[in-house]
Amino acid sequence: MVITTVSIRTHFVALLVIGLVQACAAAPKGAARSEPTRLKLTFSAEADSFRGAVHEYDSLWTQDGVRITRALETAAHLRFAEIGDTVIRAIVFEGGSSSGYRESPMRMRASYPLATKRATLMHELGHRLQSDLFRASENDHPFLFLWLYAAWVDAYGEDFAREQVAVEKRRRGRMDYAAAWDEALGLSPEARAARWDSVRSSRIHR
Numbered sequence: 001m002v003i004t005t006v007s008i009r010t011h012f013v014a015l016l017v018i019g020l021v022q023a024c025a026a027a028p029k030g031a032a033r034s035e036p037t038r039l040k041l042t043f044s045a046e047a048d049s050f051r052g053a054v055h056e057y058d059s060l061w062t063q064d065g066v067r068i069t070r071a072l073e074t075a076a077h078l079r080f081a082e083i084g085d086t087v088i089r090a091i092v093f094e095g096g097s098s099s100g101y102r103e104s105p106m107r108m109r110a111s112y113p114l115a116t117k118r119a120t121l122m123h124e125l126g127h128r129l130q131s132d133l134f135r136a137s138e139n140d141h142p143f144l145f146l147w148l149y150a151a152w153v154d155a156y157g158e159d160f161a162r163e164q165v166a167v168e169k170r171r172r173g174r175m176d177y178a179a180a181w182d183e184a185l186g187l188s189p190e191a192r193a194a195r196w197d198s199v200r201s202s203r204i205h206r
Helices: 005-026 048-076 114-133 148-156 158-169 177-185 189-204
Strands: 040-045 087-093 106-109
Touching: 040 048, 048 087, 048 114, 048 148, 106 114, 114 148, 114 158, 114 189, 148 158, 148 189, 158 177
Parallel strands: 040 087, 087 106
Antiparallel strands: none
């Protein structure tokens, strides 16, 4: 049997191709994007009349929890695991939603339509994710809005994000949501991300 240079090269190339295919098959899927923190959210009703809303929030989280967590952590460049906030209680009632803090539960409005339940859940989880960067007396909404829009887009798309900004801008209270959203969205996506990165880095290392 005569072994030629061409046959040796052909055999080498074949082995190289097989090795590359096996390496790609063995590589973990989604490696380009780190796995999100495994958050455990439990929803409970303040009164029996809110049990239907609890079921809706439960179903939402079962279906979209990983997607929501990944979008928030990616946009904020923060991780729930790093701040030790991975087991969260949420009380469903009829009133203004709030994020709570650590052992203090979130409070989620029962009557929101499903899309706004999704957006508000991300909004309040976003407060918790960045909460250690701000003093309790600070209004952290202007900072949240630097990256929450990107998280909404990542999780549910641009149309969803625009619709939920419009919902939030109609809210009334001590906080001027419309002005805060206008200021944030007056910046380009790149400028919002750069400003948030500057704020985040300066407060992490203070």
